[in-house]
Amino acid sequence: MTTRIRRARADDVDFLVGLFTHEEVEPFLAAVRPRDHDGVRALVDCSEREPDVYGLFVVEVDDEPAGTMEFEVVNRRSSIACVGGLAVHPRFRGRRVGDEAARLFQRHLLLEVGLHRLQLEIYGFNERAIAHAERVGFVREGVKRKAYRRDDEWVDSVMFALLREDLDRGELVS
Numbered sequence: 259m260t261t262r263i264r265r266a267r268a269d270d271v272d273f274l275v276g277l278f279t280h281e282e283v284e285p286f287l288a289a290v291r292p293r294d295h296d297g298v299r300a301l302v303d304c305s306e307r308e309p310d311v312y313g314l315f316v317v318e319v320d321d322e323p324a325g326t327m328e329f330e331v332v333n334r335r336s337s338i339a340c341v342g343g344l345a346v347h348p349r350f351r352g353r354r355v356g357d358e359a360a361r362l363f364q365r366h367l368l369l370e371v372g373l374h375r376l377q378l379e380i381y382g383f384n385e386r387a388i389a390h391a392e393r394v395g396f397v398r399e400g401v402k403r404k405a406y407r408r409d410d411e412w413v414d415s416v417m418f419a420l421l422r423e424d425l426d427r428g429e430l431v432s
Contacts, residue, residue, distance in 0.1 A: 261358040266314040273323045282348045317359040324350040337374035360394040368422045382414030391418045
């Protein structure tokens, strides 16, 4: 099984809409994430237009679309990007596709793009995503209590970060 990541293209929009609206995926994505064709196409366009600031990526397994992830630079001077949007289609789960893709993404952003810090937030109820973040080397930095409104209730957000020097310390296992 070969996992790779690449920047999303216009011909990925149907796959991405299907993934973002899948009943086993949608509850765990940010409530404000676009899920319709126009909104997703706008994300793809932004990723192509501003590749140093925002990136929507597709995860492929043996050349078949299997998932997605994204980044957005939130502080250029300090080289900080928020990462997230990791979603793996249910038919690819159980094979650690998300772990491999996340490690590829981390190396790309920290070593090739040259960012210093990757940070992410995960809904507190998303235990699977929290375990994933810890498995791939992110360090838990804290909890924002009742930070976001989701399905008419307030939910916590767990904050994580990964620094370039974490790669040097071997905290990312291949």
